[in-house]
Amino acid sequence: MLNSADVMPNWQAIIEEIAHEVGPLRIHGKIADYIPELGNVSSDAFGITVKLLNGDSYSTGDYTTNFSIQSISKVFSLTKAFSILEDELWNRVGKEPSGNPFNSLVQLERENGKPRNPFINAGAIVVADCVVSNTEDSLCNILRFIRELAHNDVINIDEGMLQSEKNYGHRNAALAHFMKSYNNIESAVDEVLDFYFGHCSIAMNCEDVARAFLFLANHGVDPISKKQYLTASQAKRINSLLLTCGTYDAAGDFAFRVGMPGKSGVGGGIVAIIPGLLSICVWSPGLDKYGNSLAGVKALELFTTKTGISIF
């Protein structure tokens, strides 16, 4: 991937340039407000962290400020579910891009309650059910898992956010009941939703998220602790899913412009990886029309342009 691999880029200089260049974009995004609690952030926040496999870390801006990880959490639960169920997971959730807005019921109905992929909400709810139905004390369990991946023991659920999610989560409740009617939810709907809303409400900062994704850039193995979370094949497969489905209805555009496997959340965070090299997390709360961080996507596009790094 490193098209001119001999000389390493000056990472710190590059991310500072990027922060400078995307600065004006921050105010053009729209902060998510479908859940009131999401609206309580400063619209001009921007942070970025790059982590190399050897542990080197480069950051600038609001990289230590916590934000709501929202859908980024879906990668953690998917990792858990994939490691537990292995390929049986794919009997319950597909691997194809959805071609529809992330909360659409149409596709789900046409395919008898099997969501197209693990990153649309319906798919993430099925994945949540897989975790809930196969682990004890699931929400604490996934929180501990995330703390371990991020090497940060004070990561926690934002309780205000959690309450807000539950009050405004009727569409997700609809999805869960709908899939339950097709027998594609095993546990009780309320338990699955508690887990789902809970892990979406976790707050992390750019350093945490970049650290937590490093194992996906390293064949499923944490490059520092050497602990293996997925097989090399499983890690590769999650990366391919991130590339084709990780950014809602803009996955094609993201692959086109950025060219890295990545996952976004409506809290304004985006994390991406370059297999064999690095992970990167950027955060800016203003969103584009697809629900991805406006300044964040641009920052990642600049990152691949300036470094000449891309998987394509």
Add this chain to the structure above:
Amino acid sequence: MLNSADVMPNWQAIIEEIAHEVGPLRIHGKIADYIPELGNVSSDAFGITVKLLNGDSYSTGDYTTNFSIQSISKVFSLTKAFSILEDELWNRVGKEPSGNPFNSLVQLERENGKPRNPFINAGAIVVADCVVSNTEDSLCNILRFIRELAHNDVINIDEGMLQSEKNYGHRNAALAHFMKSYNNIESAVDEVLDFYFGHCSIAMNCEDVARAFLFLANHGVDPISKKQYLTASQAKRINSLLLTCGTYDAAGDFAFRVGMPGKSGVGGGIVAIIPGLLSICVWSPGLDKYGNSLAGVKALELFTTKTGISIF
């Protein structure tokens, strides 16, 4: 990408192993017959060619037998249209996976006549219109272009196939008229369809196709002739489109299992590339339920497994 890059694989040995292993699969695929002429092939044919950027070529099986390239042709017309219209092309065709069978009209209606991407039939018809509306003698022109890319002057249109396409092409005619009603087709529908059916009916063999795609593995430049067909950025973008949309409704599965940008045709051919390294074409006419060569997809999956090469 080369996960253990120091030692080159023994390419010839690997493709011969693959040919042996997928052998039994050949008869399990279903030969396309929606156009009668497509049915006239031997179901146990199998050929494969790998071409490295330095010109080295490795082949086995029926790699010199011509087959109908069908949708593989869409990459050639896209290359032509992209080089002519540059980013204005994307005003007329999208960049997102379709999430629906390749001949669906639903998405098209929902999005006012703008196809989701250049590889679903509707998108390829718009691309065809872009070529027809901006070149003289378009079909001869694209044929000359393909001959040049493949470095083979005897490549030609299979006239029997062309006639067969036209007689059974009512669904494509419907798509063209439908998009014309949204003013997304400039030229006369008949002219656009003549070009479209014409370039789908071109016959090539594995060596031709692998050779013709080498420029996409080399930043848009033919690595032997040094002629530039696309900018590096454009080549990278076509590769990302191939990965997210190149194999119909199975693009996610293809990325998941194979992990290379690729394009398939219902004639049983599949071509894929590893940026910076190689192109590979495999042909076996029996198709899986998504319309991709059954033995061909398996062969490519084995290729990435055996070589340890993947973009992820």
Add this chain to the structure above:
Amino acid sequence: MLNSADVMPNWQAIIEEIAHEVGPLRIHGKIADYIPELGNVSSDAFGITVKLLNGDSYSTGDYTTNFSIQSISKVFSLTKAFSILEDELWNRVGKEPSGNPFNSLVQLERENGKPRNPFINAGAIVVADCVVSNTEDSLCNILRFIRELAHNDVINIDEGMLQSEKNYGHRNAALAHFMKSYNNIESAVDEVLDFYFGHCSIAMNCEDVARAFLFLANHGVDPISKKQYLTASQAKRINSLLLTCGTYDAAGDFAFRVGMPGKSGVGGGIVAIIPGLLSICVWSPGLDKYGNSLAGVKALELFTTKTGISIF
């Protein structure tokens, strides 16, 4: 409507002929089993009652056997909601046939949570919410209302059925949550569903149902008690809704073959009216592929043929 109005048909003879003729059909229908409790009926049951405006009543077969009225209840709640909200009701639910299976979510999503008509499940749930949000002790209230309309004080909810409905009602729960996400459900989802499942689980016989619908054949006024339930205009409008939307995805076929406003339930009951003349209820539990009583629809078709009565 009475095409040869001078001489009244021999009603008793006609319904006995019909019962005889449709007899063999009874076993060809399929008893609904998506709710287990619905399966506990005798497949060869058949009953029919005709009630004239003057109170004359003609019956044959199992017309005193109770059956689960299921969706027939939707007409009672619609009557209640229409009389309370008047034309404001139509801001929350449409008046158009759905053109999709009765439990489809597609249309609902396309139209921002406003169901197409009051007889598809989504529409009936909105109507249920209208009743729940505007009456005290709603379920008892509607039960009293139905008893009054039918002039039978022992009509009741089948508690076994109610429990069964609740256990298998995930799709209806999905619909309710989905519409709540569009703010088209005012009360709590659980309260609305309790009412909805409750009134669907009421058990009545052919005589009860025919009696209860007589006011719709008489401009909204009970022809015996003279009590007015709807204005003449409202009654006419409910009749037009019954004709265009009363029999799921077979409303067109029902209008075509039978030509009377009518409502069916998956318990096997169908009720229809001839404005200015009569109501008729037929019950036979075996259903056709659209969820309407197979023998019941045929009986009504024979009824219009033999009597020469039709609104067309």
Add this chain to the structure above:
Amino acid sequence: MLNSADVMPNWQAIIEEIAHEVGPLRIHGKIADYIPELGNVSSDAFGITVKLLNGDSYSTGDYTTNFSIQSISKVFSLTKAFSILEDELWNRVGKEPSGNPFNSLVQLERENGKPRNPFINAGAIVVADCVVSNTEDSLCNILRFIRELAHNDVINIDEGMLQSEKNYGHRNAALAHFMKSYNNIESAVDEVLDFYFGHCSIAMNCEDVARAFLFLANHGVDPISKKQYLTASQAKRINSLLLTCGTYDAAGDFAFRVGMPGKSGVGGGIVAIIPGLLSICVWSPGLDKYGNSLAGVKALELFTTKTGISIF
């Protein structure tokens, strides 16, 4: 139907009142302009004709001005096709309301090329194919048929309109090719479209249209000439189709407000019948958002209100 049948209404007084009352509405409708030629009419035109079975005729306003009958023609071709193919017709076209805009392809794709009903464009094209494939010189033939029904030998095709239709008919061409791909069009697409556009381009006035529909109010028999065009059962069935599907996506609302079987065209004409009593044609070119004449629908609603006549 005549709810107080003893005294006939003063028809002439009623239609003059109606013309007066809907006068201000005329300018609020929007004249169709998707075909340029349709735009060439005076927006304040308004005409109405009522014809009783005994031949009595009452008219006011611009009832002798020709207008483009557009989709009203679909009833004439349906009558022809139904009399030729009888119930075999329903193997090729359905009888259910569509629940989608009149030009939708979605439903068609879902149901394998069989249109939902004969009045959506796709259904009318199949009906046109039935006529074309089973009559000689089909367009002249249907024109003679319409002249005979209307008892007016100078009715003709508006050639300017026909040319305009053909130039802007890409969506209908798309529908025809699409259904041809499902083998639901027998003749050549061009022939079918020539017939279809041709009979839509016929110009008639209110008197002509009301006269031509009188047989549908009289069990399929012209009440004056006594010639039988359909059986009583067939006439009743076309009436039920007109009620459930005759006014595009507003059929439910039309049944709700007007309560008569009727058919509208984007030229601003609407025709309706009361079985056993009369036919009525109203014309005013300004359309509502569903494509039905705004003043025309209101006039028919007033007609049923003032006369107390309705099928419900």
